[in-house]
Amino acid sequence: MARWEPGARERLQIAALDLYAADGFEETTVAEIARSAGVTERTFYRHFADKREVLFRTNDDFIAPYLEGVAAAPADAAPLAIVSSAVVAAAAFFDDRTADYARKRQSVITANPELQERELLKMAALASAIAGALRGRGIAEPAATLAAESGVTVFRVSFELWLADPDARPLAEIEAGVFVELGVVTASP
């Protein structure tokens, strides 16, 4: 049997999500996920540390497009303009093809506090990485963290709007609108 099985990782992700959605996250075992994906438990553990991690891209995979966006912004751009262009560019990952998976994944996460905590930790890692990249561009604190956290807030709010409406506008377009709204909400009177 070949150690490398083409597509095993993706099959495991889809099988796991289907089982979590149908039977509940707590109730599903790694053995069931592996069987449903047609691989061994050993193969499961070659790809994922545990049952929870199947639902999450690695932080590096998830965060890299945002950091590339920050690096690509013009030298004289303001902190929130840098973050906004990075967040909107990274939205390309989420398209019609991924919407169904994302929607089902979200409902599994919402039903389980342990998964919610993991998702929040991922968002916190994203904000912290963006803030670090902004500091690397010479932006001082607390402006770097405020801009980074605001960008992640816009992403989360927009992502929820996008998931809630199957015929929604593209995520990038929703985000652009929510960034404008953020400017209105936080404008000094």
Place this chain on the structure above:
Amino acid sequence: MARWEPGARERLQIAALDLYAADGFEETTVAEIARSAGVTERTFYRHFADKREVLFRTNDDFIAPYLEGVAAAPADAAPLAIVSSAVVAAAAFFDDRTADYARKRQSVITANPELQERELLKMAALASAIAGALRGRGIAEPAATLAAESGVTVFRVSFELWLADPDARPLAEIEAGVFVELGVVTASP
């Protein structure tokens, strides 16, 4: 033996934090915490569900002052002005008397991903409760969530600045400054 032991809750909190800081969160047992506080394990479990919860006020206790602040804001106040007055008013809980405990607690939490996740969940619950209170005042989405999340971001950034400097200005004063900074960062060009 009386079922109600005066001060047991507070003694347990202080004993637990001291043990977590000295020996590590993972390494400390409930039996050790109870012994150090001079109570039984049973008493520990009358007050806290588990080892982790000793470090957290209940969501209700933590969130109530913020909701009172939202309720007290003038009827015609803008969303972020409502949130800002609520956040600054709730800062009264954190004074010189609580700073040492808060500082030690923060270093225990920073050292443990499981505790970090719990802290993030608490912050998410706060943002969600404030957004709900804003919607109750007739403020629409996404403005309600953007204002609430921005307020929690300002709280977190300010809280870290306050903890980092033992001779810092009062938390409320730091927060007022960070709200101004947020307005600058998020201003449209």
